[in-house]
Amino acid sequence: MSAVFSLAFIAYGLVSIVMGWLTDRYGPRRVLAAGGVIMAAGAFLTAFCHEMEFLFITWGIMVAVGVGTCYSPTAATVSKWFVHRKGMAMGTIVSGIGLGTLVFSPLSEHLIQSYGWRTAIFVVGLIALTVYVFAALIIRGSPEEMGLEPLRASAGPEHEKGSAEPGEFVPSMSVSEAIRTRNLWFLFAIHGLWTIGLAVCLSHFVPYATDLGIKTTTAAAMLGSVGAMSILGRLSLGVLTEQWGVRRSIVIILSSQAASMLLPIIGTSPWILWIFVLAFGFGYGGLASIFPLATAEFFGTRSMGSLFGILLLGSTIGGSVGPLLAGSVFDVTGSYRYAFISCVIFMGMGIALAAGIKRASR
Numbered sequence: 001m002s003a004v005f006s007l008a009f010i011a012y013g014l015v016s017i018v019m020g021w022l023t024d025r026y027g028p029r030r031v032l033a034a035g036g037v038i039m040a041a042g043a044f045l046t047a048f049c050h051e052m053e054f055l056f057i058t059w060g061i062m063v064a065v066g067v068g069t070c071y072s073p074t075a076a077t078v079s080k081w082f083v084h085r086k087g088m089a090m091g092t093i094v095s096g097i098g099l100g101t102l103v104f105s106p107l108s109e110h111l112i113q114s115y116g117w118r119t120a121i122f123v124v125g126l127i128a129l130t131v132y133v134f135a136a137l138i139i140r141g142s143p144e145e146m147g148l149e150p151l152r153a154s155a156g157p158e159h160e161k162g163s164a165e166p167g168e169f170v171p172s173m174s175v176s177e178a179i180r181t182r183n184l185w186f187l188f189a190i191h192g193l194w195t196i197g198l199a200v201c202l203s204h205f206v207p208y209a210t211d212l213g214i215k216t217t218t219a220a221a222m223l224g225s226v227g228a229m230s231i232l233g234r235l236s237l238g239v240l241t242e243q244w245g246v247r248r249s250i251v252i253i254l255s256s257q258a259a260s261m262l263l264p265i266i267g268t269s270p271w272i273l274w275i276f277v278l279a280f281g282f283g284y285g286g287l288a289s290i291f292p293l294a295t296a297e298f299f300g301t302r303s304m305g306s307l308f309g310i311l312l313l314g315s316t317i318g319g320s321v322g323p324l325l326a327g328s329v330f331d332v333t334g335s336y337r338y339a340f341i342s343c344v345i346f347m348g349m350g351i352a353l354a355a356g357i358k359r360a361s362r
Contacts, residue, residue, distance in 0.1 A: 007060035013316025015068030020305030023073040027141035036132020039066020043125025075292035076305035091238020098231040172300025192318035193350040197343035199322030226281035233285025257283040258347035
């Protein structure tokens with residue numbers, strides 16, 4: 001099954017680029033509807049699957065297509081609707097990821113225990129189809145489609161002096177223009193380097209904690225708190241990004257993430273691990289909301305879906321490398337200590353790259 005999930009993760013990164021491009025070209029409504037149908041079909045077929053080979057298609061590809069449909073299209077759409085309060089809007093959108101984990105993890109577990117995994121997957125597929133189709137019916141790709149304008153701040157003294165909302169007057173780039181800029185590849189690398197540490201935490205924290213003598217249920221609760229704190233981080237730090245600016249926000253929050261990963265290196269008591277997961281989860285949510293904001297900030301909204309999809313590919317690479325790295329380090333050293341140290345180093349590299357990002361031209 002690990003091979004199926006690895007394929008799904010890789011497919012998600014590649015599909016995000018395609019779905020982002022389709023959103024730029026055709027709008028989010030048709031993309032969401034198609035993605036929902038494909039995802040539901042994959043879940044329904046998985047429920048009736050009896051051969052591992054078919055799982056690679058139904059779950060590893062079809063469900064991954066549906067998952068890849070939800071992030072870049074919605075982020076690209078929100079960027080076109082909001083100039084003022086874009087950080088708050090983006091934070092609200094991406095908080096749905098953490099909220100979904102909190103809701104569907106226990107729901108899926110209940111369905112599996114009560115009715116079996118086949119019924120559980122079928123029900124989750126039906127829920128996904130309903131949500132995607134409903135979203136496709138009500139979403140609009142831009143305010144201009146309804147004769148409206150993006151939300152901007154009310155005119156005031158600052159605006160009378162010629163100041164601008166973040167990203168308001170950034171020239172929108174095409175994909176071919178953006179891939180020739182340093183900023184895109186710096187953001188791509190930062191996303192990947194950060195996700196290495198994120199993936200190590202999410203995939204290896206429970207075995208790390210249980211090796212220290214912590215009960216499995218307690219370790220799972222600690223890991224679950226990462227998702228809960230990420231919701232707060234997405235909402236609050238998304239708003240603060242409007243005040244700090246994108247580049248400064250990446251440096252500050254990524255630095256806090258690196259600092260938090262020092263905690264399991266210098267201490268192993270349960271209270272230190274609790275501080276670690278709470279601090280790490282909060283910063284994780286903040287960075288998750290910043291990358292789509294950075295895409296709009298530095299490249300405009302013309303090709304937002306495609307360009308943010310490229311950044312998601314960077315996170316897919318990092319997310320694939322992280323668990324393998326931690327597992328290999330543990331096999332060689334018998335400890336996760338050096339895996340955490342490696343993550344701090346990778347995040348430090350990301351901080352250095354963030355400091356080298358050019359400011360968006362106004």
